[in-house]
Amino acid sequence: MVVKVYGPAYASPKRVILCLVEKEIEFETVPVDLIKGEQRSPEYLKLQPFGELPVIQDGDFILYESRAIMRYYAEKYRSQGTELLGKTIEERGLVEQWLEVEAHNYNPAIYELTIQLLFSSKFGRPVDEKLVKESDEKLGKTLDVYEERLSKSKYLAGDFFSLADLSHIPFTHYLVGPMGRQHMIRDRKHVSAWWDDISNRPSWKKVLELCKTPFG
Amino acid sequence: MVVKVYGPAYASPKRVIVCLIEKQIEFETAPVDLIKGEHRNPEYLKLQPFGALPVIQDGDFTLYESRAIIRYYAEKYRSQGTELLGKTIEERGLVEQWLEVEAHNYHPPIYEMTVQLLFASKLGLSVDEKLVKKSEEKLGKVLDVYEERLSKSNYLAGDFFSLADLSHLPFTQYLVGPMEKEYMIRDRKHVSAWWDDISNRPSWKKVLELY
Numbered sequence: 001m002v003v004k005v006y007g008p009a010y011a012s013p014k015r016v017i018l019c020l021v022e023k024e025i026e027f028e029t030v031p032v033d034l035i036k037g038e039q040r041s042p043e044y045l046k047l048q049p050f051g052e053l054p055v056i057q058d059g060d061f062i063l064y065e066s067r068a069i070m071r072y073y074a075e076k077y078r079s080q081g082t083e084l085l086g087k088t089i090e091e092r093g094l095v096e097q098w099l100e101v102e103a104h105n106y107n108p109a110i111y112e113l114t115i116q117l118l119f120s121s122k123f124g125r126p127v128d129e130k131l132v133k134e135s136d137e138k139l140g141k142t143l144d145v146y147e148e149r150l151s152k153s154k155y156l157a158g159d160f161f162s163l164a165d166l167s168h169i170p171f172t173h174y175l176v177g178p179m180g181r182q183h184m185i186r187d188r189k190h191v192s193a194w195w196d197d198i199s200n201r202p203s204w205k206k207v208l209e210l211c212k213t214p215f216g
Numbered sequence: 217m218v219v220k221v222y223g224p225a226y227a228s229p230k231r232v233i234v235c236l237i238e239k240q241i242e243f244e245t246a247p248v249d250l251i252k253g254e255h256r257n258p259e260y261l262k263l264q265p266f267g268a269l270p271v272i273q274d275g276d277f278t279l280y281e282s283r284a285i286i287r288y289y290a291e292k293y294r295s296q297g298t299e300l301l302g303k304t305i306e307e308r309g310l311v312e313q314w315l316e317v318e319a320h321n322y323h324p325p326i327y328e329m330t331v332q333l334l335f336a337s338k339l340g341l342s343v344d345e346k347l348v349k350k351s352e353e354k355l356g357k358v359l360d361v362y363e364e365r366l367s368k369s370n371y372l373a374g375d376f377f378s379l380a381d382l383s384h385l386p387f388t389q390y391l392v393g394p395m396e397k398e399y400m401i402r403d404r405k406h407v408s409a410w411w412d413d414i415s416n417r418p419s420w421k422k423v424l425e426l427y
Contacts (some may be wrong), residue, residue, distance in 0.1 A: 049361045050321055063309050063317035072309035093279050093288035100281035102318060105266055145265045 007032040007039075007053035008211040009115070011170035014048055015066040016054050016073075017211060021203040023081035029211065035122050057199035067099060070163050082203075084163045091158060098156040098164030101142075109139040110171045117179050118215055135183075143188055154197075155184055165198050173199065173208075178215040222263070223248040223255075224427045227330070227386035228390040229270035231282040232289075233427070234385055237419040239289055239297035245427075251338055283315060286379050298419075300379045307374060314372040314380030321358045325351035327388045333395050353398070360403055366406035370413075381414050389415065389424070 003020065007013040008029040020027045032038045032053060039051045048055040048064045055064040063069050074084040086092045107114065112135040120127050156164040174180040174196065185195045198204070219236065223229040245248040248254045248269060255267045264271040264280045271280040279285050290300040302308045328351040336343045363371065372380045374426045388411065392398040401411045414420070 049364065050317070050358075060308075061306055063313055065313050065320070068309060068312035068316045071312045072305065075308070076305045089288065089292045090277055092291070093277075093284060096284035096287045097279055097281050099286045100319075101266070103316075104281070142266075148265065 001059055002026045002028050002067035003056055003058040004028050004030055006030045006055050009214055010053050012066045013054035014207055015167055016069045018169060018207050019070040019073055021206055023077045025073060025077055074163055086157060086160060086162055094157040095162040095164050099167055102167045105142045108203055109135040110175060114174055114177060143184060143191055147188040147191050150194050169198060169204055217244045217275055218244050219272055220244050220246055222246045222271050223269035226269050228282045230386040230423055231383055232285045234271050234382055234419050234423050235286040237422055239293045241293055261268050282320060290379055298351055302373060302376060302378055310373040311378040311380050315383055316382045325354040326391060329395060330390055349420040359400060359407055366410050386422055
């Protein structure tokens, strides 16, 4: 019985899938169509009561919140695949710090841009240009801090790839692609080099092959 | 040399302080005045480049983001004080899940209410009543899910107190206190019992005494 991941077409589930590929853990996926509102169906809400993606089922064990799922597998399968939590407790602390930064400083702005620029039309709603402008500014300020950090260290938590870098990949893929905001990454020399490095990992290329996004 | 925690007057740093008390770790604090904008001065930004509270200094080791700091200490001092991460890897997974729920579902509306109802006037800004109403509705929906969960389990991650419950203490204290929205907790039987339990822990009472 392999772990089942719900909602592979979308960005948050891709954090989990990427982590499973890095850790060499077998999995299968179950589609959930957000446009049809399948995440609000009674069956789905039994698994994830907030109606969000993703959720995993691993035998009897059900877990939701992509960053919780990644931490769980990175710890449970510590001895196989890529080390994603650093080597020491202090390195793990820095991984946790940058995962929190991604969750609280990076993700809210880029998520708002995703909703406005990529999903509004699918839901028949107009784009809120003021919100787009605010989000662009917030994201830019966060990327300035990243530029400074990455001028001193190859990856966010240190000189090692970790969950903190991985967590950025799915939504940043939207930013440089269908959102047409590649300049936000390319205008920042160290962020640009970091993005090239992490987005060219074989694991990410595999995820993109296996799980199409709704935007191409 | 003991760990130094910046900004003890505020809610997010209190997550760290209550965790250190639960884990029986000595600490000292350094005040940071948000109204005076001390979190934006160059010395503070060297420690926490996003200008947010808290940050800790533990010898040469600097760490920020309250939920990262509590995970770090709960793991490093696993063998002393209260166990805050559950006993098994699966229990830890559930702790992580509910910590993420607190961070993404509970915290944003309660934080918005804090800024509007408790800080707007201090910063000379008018209260955005529409935002307060929207945030209260969002928070209510989250609390309905909590009510269902806590009808099946004593604490969020299971029948054990953990970082997931602890993380809710500081801002919920604002909600039932100065924000005068205690009814949001009391109107929900199991949330109410859970709140009584966690807010009466000696560690939390100590935090409220000290800061």
